[in-house]
Amino acid sequence: MSKKTLLNSKDIEIILHRLACELIENHNDFSNTVLIGLQPRGTFLANRLTALLKNEYGIKDLKLGLLDITFYRDDFRRRDSPLAATSTKIDFLIEDKKVVIIDDVLFSGRSIRAALTAIQSFGRPENIELLVLIDRRFSRHLPIQPNYKGRQVDAINEEKVLVSWKETHKKDAVYIEQK
């Protein structure tokens, strides 16, 4: 099993700044926009981007919610190991808001499909966009594409993309691992 570094911490920092700038281009002061991080792994990226937008780019009223999609997944009872839910924290309505869903890796698109259903429980948004750090091309099961992506990867199905964050693994990095 070999592990190749795809992005180091410097690369990730540059990418985060670029993603923040792309978001600002489309959402200005974020007065009508909310960011939704997908539990569990998308929340690190969402928190990091929120901090960056607030501290480096002076965005004041930034709303960030965390969404758990466990109860909306389409593989309930089809997996060998049971799914454990994490918490949802969305203390605002998303009615008529622009929503940006944030996740770390876009693979089959099924998590995003579940998130699109889940988000409807909080109102009818004006539109929904998708931001991911890694877009694994050629592995989609559904017609879902990101609006903002950190890096596109042509990994084959036998390969696994691992994202590690400072908060949990002491350093920021993205690896590709051969199974």
Place this chain on the structure above:
Amino acid sequence: MDQLSVEHLLGIKYLKTTDIDLIFKTADHFKEVINRPIKKVPSLRDITIANLFFENSTRTKLSFELAEKRLSADVINFSASQSSVKKGETLIDTVNNILSMKVDIVVMRHGNVGAGVFLSKHVNAKIINAGDGTHEHPTQALLDSYSIREKLGSVKGKKILIVGDILHSRVALSNIFALQLQGAQVKVCGPTTLIPKYITSLGVEVENNLKKALEWCDVANVLRVQHERMDIKYFPSTREYTQLFGINKEILDNLGKRIVIMHPGPINRGVEITSEVADSDQSIILNQVENGVAVRMAVIYLLAQQIKR
């Protein structure tokens, strides 16, 4: 561990502490779900649940039905009063007929002790016991413990008093098992005739003086006198029962501490509890009802997770 150790929910006595923890953790998530603008999740889209109530119920039946619908399951209801049971059909025949319509989970209330256990051995479906005679009512005990945990932070080490008709109460027995499993101390209080003879063998203390018992406890779970299950007279009059075991504001105000008041319903106002107490801010009776839906969603969700197609 993210899976229950049991295949059916027949009684609290079959559960482990880890099962209760898992149910409560899952219920926390569902409590958040049922407070959303849209209170429904699609998890159980392809599951069919039959609610079989051979005994009357309003609260439990509504609570189960709501929990099932909030999980997007298909629901069929059955009450014994409108069924072929009256025409002489046996329990297994009734249930097997319903199961041949492809039902995955059966929620059953029955007047006979052990009806759920019996059914689980003979039919191919998940069984949830919604009360069997004077034996167990596991989901009620779970939601009671969940409500105590929500109000006081934890159940462990708390002193819980169960007041009233212990003899005919399935809520009392399930609560005793559930509370002891989670490390609480349990005492019961009521007329000697309504306390089972061997209850102390379960590690439960008995106190006949209501005032002393209330002074001891952190939480008092007040039960109704079940006149419909009494074949003989167990106490002289309802008025005398109320004087000796009825909870009123005066007795609570003289305790020197604030205790939490619970009641599984239905309440006989002015008998075991006065309206003033039932509607006071010490009472968590309505929280119990809300938590009932979340806890039942968790139980159904966790059992459904084990169904493989």
